[in-house]
Amino acid sequence: MILIKLGGSVITDKRKESAARKRTINRLAREMKLSGKELIIVHGAGSFGHITARVFNLDKGYESKEQLMGFSVTHRNVRILNNIVLEALLSAGLKAVSIPPLSFIKLKRKRLHSIDLSLFEDSLRLGLTPVTFGDVVFDAGLSFSICSGDLLMVELAKKFQPEKAIFVIDEDGIYSGDPKKSREVKLLRSVSKDDLMKISTDISVTDVTGGMKGKLGSIAEIADQGIEVLVINGNKRNRLLNALLGKKVKGTTVYGD
Amino acid sequence: MILIKLGGSVITDKRKESAARKRTINRLAREMKLSGKELIIVHGAGSFGHITARVFNLDKGYESKEQLMGFSVTHRNVRILNNIVLEALLSAGLKAVSIPPLSFIKLKRKRLHSIDLSLFEDSLRLGLTPVTFGDVVFDAGLSFSICSGDLLMVELAKKFQPEKAIFVIDEDGIYSGDPKKSREVKLLRSVSKDDLMKISTDISVTDVTGGMKGKLGSIAEIADQGIEVLVINGNKRNRLLNALLGKKVKGTTVYGD
Numbered sequence: 001m002i003l004i005k006l007g008g009s010v011i012t013d014k015r016k017e018s019a020a021r022k023r024t025i026n027r028l029a030r031e032m033k034l035s036g037k038e039l040i041i042v043h044g045a046g047s048f049g050h051i052t053a054r055v056f057n058l059d060k061g062y063e064s065k066e067q068l069m070g071f072s073v074t075h076r077n078v079r080i081l082n083n084i085v086l087e088a089l090l091s092a093g094l095k096a097v098s099i100p101p102l103s104f105i106k107l108k109r110k111r112l113h114s115i116d117l118s119l120f121e122d123s124l125r126l127g128l129t130p131v132t133f134g135d136v137v138f139d140a141g142l143s144f145s146i147c148s149g150d151l152l153m154v155e156l157a158k159k160f161q162p163e164k165a166i167f168v169i170d171e172d173g174i175y176s177g178d179p180k181k182s183r184e185v186k187l188l189r190s191v192s193k194d195d196l197m198k199i200s201t202d203i204s205v206t207d208v209t210g211g212m213k214g215k216l217g218s219i220a221e222i223a224d225q226g227i228e229v230l231v232i233n234g235n236k237r238n239r240l241l242n243a244l245l246g247k248k249v250k251g252t253t254v255y256g257d
Numbered sequence: 258m259i260l261i262k263l264g265g266s267v268i269t270d271k272r273k274e275s276a277a278r279k280r281t282i283n284r285l286a287r288e289m290k291l292s293g294k295e296l297i298i299v300h301g302a303g304s305f306g307h308i309t310a311r312v313f314n315l316d317k318g319y320e321s322k323e324q325l326m327g328f329s330v331t332h333r334n335v336r337i338l339n340n341i342v343l344e345a346l347l348s349a350g351l352k353a354v355s356i357p358p359l360s361f362i363k364l365k366r367k368r369l370h371s372i373d374l375s376l377f378e379d380s381l382r383l384g385l386t387p388v389t390f391g392d393v394v395f396d397a398g399l400s401f402s403i404c405s406g407d408l409l410m411v412e413l414a415k416k417f418q419p420e421k422a423i424f425v426i427d428e429d430g431i432y433s434g435d436p437k438k439s440r441e442v443k444l445l446r447s448v449s450k451d452d453l454m455k456i457s458t459d460i461s462v463t464d465v466t467g468g469m470k471g472k473l474g475s476i477a478e479i480a481d482q483g484i485e486v487l488v489i490n491g492n493k494r495n496r497l498l499n500a501l502l503g504k505k506v507k508g509t510t511v512y513g514d
Contacts, residue, residue, distance in 0.1 A: 103360030
């Protein structure tokens with residue numbers, strides 16, 4: 001089984017609220033179907049989640065009653081995005097089933113409190129493709145908080161030990177710095193998890209889930225399990241398909257040691 | 258707390274695939290908000306679920322691989338309807354949160370196998386309005402089967418002991434026969450659960466969840482818990498609002514003994 005994360009910055013326009021990149025989503029869905037691989041898919045919330053979450057300070061947990069509407073609206077928005085992804089997957093012929101994190105994960109002060117992945121097992125056993133996503137969830141300490149797609153990747157990798165975990169982002173891979181800010185950075189084709197953590201990165205768009213730094217931590221945690229992690233560009237045609245087929249593609253491979 | 262079931266025949270046109278009655282849904286959402294009551298909302302799948310479920314024989318459980326796409330498509334369709342309902346509730350000002358049955362209920366040969374309603378408790382504690390719906394779920398015996406909104410009503414009533422359970426349907430209440438087939442039937446204003454089970458009813462439109470007979474069984478089971486059950490017409494303005502406010506409205510009251 002291969003675990004895939006479709007980054008929020010690939011499937012949405014992060015600067016515009018609730019703007020899905022449907023053409024990209026449809027193409028990625030077709031590439032996933034064409035690969036013929038057994039998959040678990042995680043997608044980010046992108047501009048369907050982060051903007052509202054930021055407006056209502058949902059990353060801080062429960063502070064005032066006004067946030068509750070923000071919780072509801074964010075969850076509804078993210079589910080609209082999830083429906084668009086589901087629609088694309090079904091159209092491509094993948095028997096996808098959506099499993100919202102609210103229903104199987106509970107955090108405590110933003111860290112994992114409890115998780116039940118049995119729905120993923122049931123789905124895979126039947127031959128369905130489980131799809132989950134970054135979203136608001138309940139938090140035993142803060143009442144609610146945000147569960148990132150990257151945290152889901154870590155937990156799914158631990159449980160299911162996929163042959164590979166692929167992070168589909170809007171860059172060619174991991175750079176030695178922020179490629180959006182400087183041209184002097186170079187793409188890392190292969191990097192150890194330890195070196196990964198030394199890379200200083202920051203991002204320029206709204207991200208309530210910790211941004212690139214949080215993502216690199218998640219990637220390192222998966223690599224640490226001895227699972228190959230590949231970071232590739234989802235905006236380039238067939239890069240995901242070729243990565244799924246095990247062909248050599250432009251991107252960053254992160255290894256455990 | 259008041260438990261409400263919005264019937265699939267009220268919120269959708271059951272004869273047309275995936276046809277939501279948005280005006281009715283919006284009005285009912287406003288009536289629920291206006292009542293100021295604490296609520297749990299269950300809605301039927303109507304034409305978003307029953308038609309595909311019938312085409313793929315999903316009520317029979319897993320028989321062939323072809324059904325898996327039916328499972329995926331049905332779940333996606335029902336979630337589109339659920340998003341429409343959520344949209345209406347949020348617009349009316351209700352802090353609604355959607356909880357799909359797939360994530361908290363498992364059946365075994367169409368009967369309850371396991372259920373975890375803690376998400377409903379978490380939601381109510383925070384002041385959110387939980388919303389669930391009839392949908393496909395996993396089945397320990399049949400791989401998958403259909404969980405009706407009425408079964409959800411029974412389980413939620415048992416757990417939360419609401420002050421009232423209201424079934425919103427597309428008739429004025431329960432009749433002594435089928436009002437869609439005969440004019441000689443009369444509306445029952447008040448009926449015991451035992452008499453309820455003697456009423457012979459059948460329905461003329463697609464319903465993979467057991468139709469009116471199944472519904473009457475569920476209503477009787479709730480009434481049997483000593484909970485007042487009200488069956489009212491959702492197509493009549495303010496009937497739901499007045500019922501929520503405890504005013505006397507046209508409809509059927511079912512009592513336990």
